[in-house]
Amino acid sequence: MKQLTLDIRPDAPPTLDNFVAGTNAELVATLALLADPTGKDALPSPHLYLWGASGSGRSHLLRATAALATGQQRPMHLIAAAEIGDSLPETPAALLAIDDIDQLRADAQIALFNAFNRSRGNGQSLLLAGPCAPLELMLREDLRTRIGQGLIYEVQPLDDDSRAAILVALAERRGLRLADEVVDFLLRHGRRDLPSLLAVLDALDAASLERKRPVTLPLLREMMQQGLAI
Template sequence: MPALPSPYPTHQLTLDVRPRVPVTLDNFVAGNNEALLLALRRQLGARDGSWLYLWGTAGSGRSHLLRAAAAESCAAGRPGAYLSAAQGATLQMEDDLLVALDDIDQLDAEGQAALFRALIQAREAQGSLILAGKLPPQHLALREDVRTRIGQALIFEIQPLDDDGKGVLLIQNALARGITLDADIVEYLLRHGRRDARWLMGVLDALDEASLTQSRPVTLPLLREVLREDCEPELPF
């Protein structure tokens, strides 16, 4: 059967993704990222001014990991803050603070200056940072002094999930919504759908909404209807 066309219209399946489940380190499907998760958990307790850098493609789980790290830091009684690149200029390293700064490749000049100051001040403040971007440090379009300092971090590339991992991701997130996904639904999505996790989670959101609004169980026919509304030409049967 032919694969589904790409790119898809993004109004429903990609950009309007609003997770209904808590973002935690425990519900991140690790796949081949066990060492990364171990280092991230250690960083939550670091008070030595160190920083950790994660990089990976869109949909790899960067934001999930950073949001979860900041939330778990706060839950453990340590101040933690998640900042997007647009908030980068507001970054200030305070005592004992853990900062999770996302999409650093998108930082403007003020954001880069704020990050440079934070990297210098982190040790004295007994704080730590977790940084994330879409490229390895040497390829980041940032100030040379910022890029050099980031390169001194412990660096991990977020490894993409294989099909088994994506299946676990779908089933786990569906169960958190009170949905049981039959094997044929998971197989259909993995065989015919786009391969990135963000798209799969968007499909799950749309499928959940369709099930609720139409008072119908989640089945393969319902999935096909949901996808037909967002994809052309017609899907395979």
């Protein structure tokens, strides 16, 4: 897995390279094309909607694609849905990325619908993200229809084998050896999203150095008794 060798610290700037793709490789490749001023023309639609549960990485993917577009000289606007009023930028050929579209107010929904209508003429691409499939969004019917006519991807969660492999690989990169029982315990009893798992790994790393002890289940249990949330 190429992604395991890359910098995926919780505080690392989001990029498509440091998103652990798992079964989302096609989505990541499509987003890279969407960010490219010319690559977008190879896609069947200039618009894409991605959805997934909280912690799935959809906001990471929006920010990463926006950053890639900027680096490739494509005009870009990254906007939170709650901040949109009755209009959206009309910058020609821009990538317009909007997160949490389930939070669009009535006037913002009209603004997004109008942006879809203008896109053929001004060359914009719309990259949208939300928590559920288009049909489940509590939005205007005409807007849901427009969203559903573009590319649609569900961000697939990592499976436990991938989570375990990531933890072990990152620990080894730090010179740590994670006992199998530690990994199993975290995946059975802890929060399973990657940022939470990496935060626990950071805490284990610091405790191991401070106490000059290997990372074992007894050490993890001691830290939990002292307030570590997993």
